[in-house]
Amino acid sequence: MPTTTSSAPAWLHSIAVVGLGKIGLPLAVQYARHGYKVIGCDSNSQVVERLYAGESHIQEEPSLSSEVPQLVYAGLLSATTNIAKAIREVDVVVVIVPVGIDSEHQVDTTQIDAATSAIGANLQPGTLVIYETTLPVGTTARHLRTLLEQTSQLQAGTDFYLAYSPERVSSGTIFHDLRAYPKVVGGIDVESTTRTIAFYRSVLDAEIIPMASTDEAEFVKLIEATYRDVNIALANEYACYADAHNLDVYATIAAANTQPYAHIHTPGVGVGGHCIPVYPYFLFSNPYDHSQLSQAYTDQHTLALPRQARHINDAMAEYAIQRLEDVVGPLLQQSVLLLGVAYRGNVRETAFTSAKLLQTALTRRGAICYVDDALFSMDELCTLGYTALPPNAENKIVAIILQCHHSIYQQFDFTRFKQCKVVLDGRHALCRTTVEAAGMHYITVGDGHYKVKHEPFE
Template identity: 30%
Template sequence: MSLFEKLVNKEEKIAVVGLGYVGMPIAVAFAKKVNVIGFDLNEKKINLYKSGIDPTNEVGNEEIKTSKVDFTSNEVRLKEAKFHIVAVPTPINADKTPDLSPVEGASSIIGRNLSKGSIVVYESTVFPGVTEDVCIPILEKESGLKCGEDFKVGYSPERINPGDKVHTLEKIIKIVSGIDSESLEEISRVYELVIEAGVHKASSIKVAEAAKVVENSQRDINIAFMNELAMVFDRMEINTKDVIDAMNTKWNALGFYPGLVGGHCIGVDPYYFVYEAERLGYHSQIILSGRKINDGMGEFVADAIIKKLILTNKIVKQAKVVILGLTFKENCPDIRNSKVIDIITRLKEYDINPSIVDPQANPIEAKYEYNIDLVELESIRNADCLVLAVGHSEFMNLDNSKIDKMFGDFENNQKVIIDVKSILDKEEIETGGFSYWSL
């Protein structure tokens, strides 16, 4: 009997290692079909899941409450599983080089608890070669077992889009790969249990690894192009959104928009690809140029704020600036690698300490990560400048009357609105007489 059949018959278990924005939805999905152990080192997070609370908002509290996932922070429980899925983050260091410590740590933990006949599948984003050259040796060392003989390994890059309730896990084609044809077939069958869109069998683990970093690098480059256009259009005094709306009437327009590019995927993955390319003697030109542009957008927005304050006769050091949004994207509580921080950092160079509003972000995490005390939207008064940095649904219905209440008692043409995501009705705002700027 194959491992797949034993999983379906609930004679064996799946273990998901790392229960964040990626791992938790996978664990919940598989638990509807097979027995699942959900493992994470963070005991606080495990206790939240056990209490029926979803801090990621990816599947929601009700799903967590009814899920049959066996949540644990005890690594010994991994001995009960034969199919392991690794979904830990892969961040970058301060010098933009890959930080493989989480995936190395997860490999050590699994290796210590690995048994013969197991399959280990990595979903963490890495550059081509990491699974075979870094992870497998750790698994072998810790377990004393031989890959290919005693256990098998595969790679299936995560494609979850945090905060997206349309393109969910089940509806996104899953790339799968294995160390050999046997493991590829077994891994494919397991994922097909929960992936309604089906799987794509990559020819090798390295191809699957490369596909992940390249698809995000492609998006990064396209957004960088739009950001560069936005900076040029700003000098030309042309509204970027108006240009894009006109351009998008053509059938083959790509539909990208300018903006802040943060998070744990698009803002990170290109550096993984570039790192390995440079190790092999090739210096990236396009990818690094795109990263440089996108990494500089926070400062560009901050400088636009300062310019607008000066043009409206504000004393910059005394200006009250309010930023709406801290997370790295709309309708998502994830604040990791948020480029809104770059705006804040730049403003502080002008002695401006902005107030930050974000109904999606966790106040405790904001304080811990960035030493930021979030404030309520309803409490905002006497502002000189309002910066809409993230397009949360809570900000989408702000009309002139709601916006006006947040400002001080002075003429509308001295009330500065910075609309980074172009979520406001430009004509309505300008009709109201506000001093408006959008990226």
Template identity: 40%
Template sequence: MSDSTSQGAPALYGSDVSTDEQRDALTGGEVPIAVYGLGKMGLPLASVYADVTGNVTGVDVDPAVVESISAGENHIVGEPGLSDLVEEVVDRGALSATTEGSTAAADARVHVVIVPTLVDEDSKPDLSVVESVMADVAAGLSAGDQVILESTVPPRTCRDVVAPTLAAESGLDREEFGVAFCPERTSSGRALEDIRGAYPKIVGGIDDESTRVAELLYGEISSNEIVPVADATTAEAVKVFEGVYRDVNIALANELTKHAEELEISVLEAIEAANTQPFCDLHIPGAGVGGHCIPYYPHFLIQMFNADSRLMELSREINDTMPTYTAELALSGLAKHGKESAGSDVLVLGLTYRAGVDELRATPAMGVIERLAGAGADVTAVDPITDTTEPFEDAGANVVSLDDVREGSYDAVVLVTAQEAFEDLEIPALAADDPLVVVDGRQALTELQNEHGIYYRGIGINA
């Protein structure tokens, strides 16, 4: 058993005091909490925990992140209200930050882990970051502590990986501490709103007491309903199922787009009309599915279990082809007007996977650039949201500023991500000659459909 200094603080797991007394201790700052991972989702979560409980230590491996938070500064861009909240909770001593995970664990009674889980080059889930953090937690784990995992993981991770690891490395019996999975249901750009209760909060423990403590914790954090499920594995499946649903639905919309082209109709109009039926909820097609969530979560089932996954596998394949499909619309448009792909100047608008969010994981822009450059096009790319250029330059693009774009001329323009700054861009003025091929990957340039000198191709729009 750990000699952790947290033993003097009130325990939540296995305590014989009343729930009301535990709640008062939690909100009164008597229960120290450690939040491991201070990234896009972790810092907002740590800040809300600090605001509610007044006693949070945030842990991150990046010294620069810890230094900025310790100074009351928010390093996450594009999260309304987060800078003010970070400054406020740091100023009143409710939130501190450190790189020393095991030290924070020794002081904490509640351990909340929210670090990335990605896939390796073979699309298999990579739990190395989660496992590393759990080793730090185990080093300071005490009887009566509660461990919460918010990171999206393959189902059975809490049962088969987290709990056994904590027990083995802490020396505690499994029944002496709690483990629950409480998936984050948060989107970039609205993290505080989501954490505080935009959606019901799912909680599931590896035993009934773990679930009870998780309900208690998130009942104070969230204003929305707390939904306890049978166990941690069910809670893990809920989060993965949500991502799989979106991936499969988007794949269906992308496939329907190609049928709509042959039918010479607008798939968007058809989808909008179909969705007036309450049993239909078709998503919107686009240039590709990116980010750190949807492209990865299906693999948490496909790669880890033996059940038939043909639908998920096919959906991944369909969505992975959309960047190439988008680029092909530009190349076929050039060919239609007698222009060779080789040597044509093509502008790619948007590099981040989503508008307004500096996130490049699995961004469709990469596949678009690779296909265009592979066809011999001279590719220029721009995105005012990100400062990262090297991966796209390696793929064959010349990444420039928006001012530089306005000075250039192009044979084709491909919109991948509809950044707000592009709204003021006079696209017709960018034409090297008539017509300028415009590929609209996000239905954001529809006003150009009938513009003189524009050959418009929109994903989801027959033109």
């Protein structure tokens, strides 16, 4: 049930959440839980209509199905496509609108720019605006501040308050993460930071970590994601080394990680998701980097490891297909099945999934690529650019790749595929004995059984 926190600041009564996606809606629910009137703003009328009917369009957070209707009927949670009216009625605006990269890996702020202009055009004096979207360093203090000031004719730090606080949650565990992970905040000035801390203390139970600026707060999220990408790339390099030297990388990593200063991640066939494959590029191609170093020096001398990590992780799909060819030989006109198109197990999301890189690598060799993913319908798979496996193609499959570790694949019936010679466990998640009992070779990157000469299976 909603509860009003004893630490509620006197100036805080209502909140707008701009962007009701997989993070925005849970944030709106989190705030409404604490007794505040929350207005969710979204350009998608279907999302708004479902929320008005007491329905959640986000399925990955189980508690939303019960909490959304309770909060809607209690009058604490509402939604609208009319952002102008909502912004004029609230004390705090939390913005969680996507920023991504284009096909050239350049930062694309189109959506957040549009949202910011709409917010600014209706901004009231005294309002606190907080961005939670992951942003390149300097975006809040320079680019977004300028947009807000130009459209509102108000001055940040004097007429309204502005801060940045990166979301640090994952799909499926958002409410847990909001409790468990400290909230990083940074304002454009002392008063903006102070008000942001007061706001989050009234809606979260987590520790609050103030930073010296919005730039530092933005940097926190970028180095979190980049650290993981670099660590995974290192693990993938270890896996390739292990294959070349007849070593088991998983046993080796497990032993190494018993030393308290080692935190080596798990190798695999690639890195997907909204964060890890994207946010390193916010460091490489930052349009708001006004540092004193020249751009030429920055390009030449900084961020060499993250740049190389992106290349290594994206290249693992090609390496995985080479591993398949070691067993079955050339894949021209051979049928291969990918298990899972989602970027992560048990999550219905496909952002930057490694399935696309694997599909491309297979197609380049003239292979026929089929997919299976119980979280998506056959029509959805087709829309995503895949060919769902038809029943009459089961006897054509010569190789299977586990791309995504959905729990359902623990009970997958490999015996259906009578002609399949090898299963490549791209996430080191399957039971080897189950695969081998079906008469197939079990391989994974880093198992130490890479045949350099690509000798065909006999």
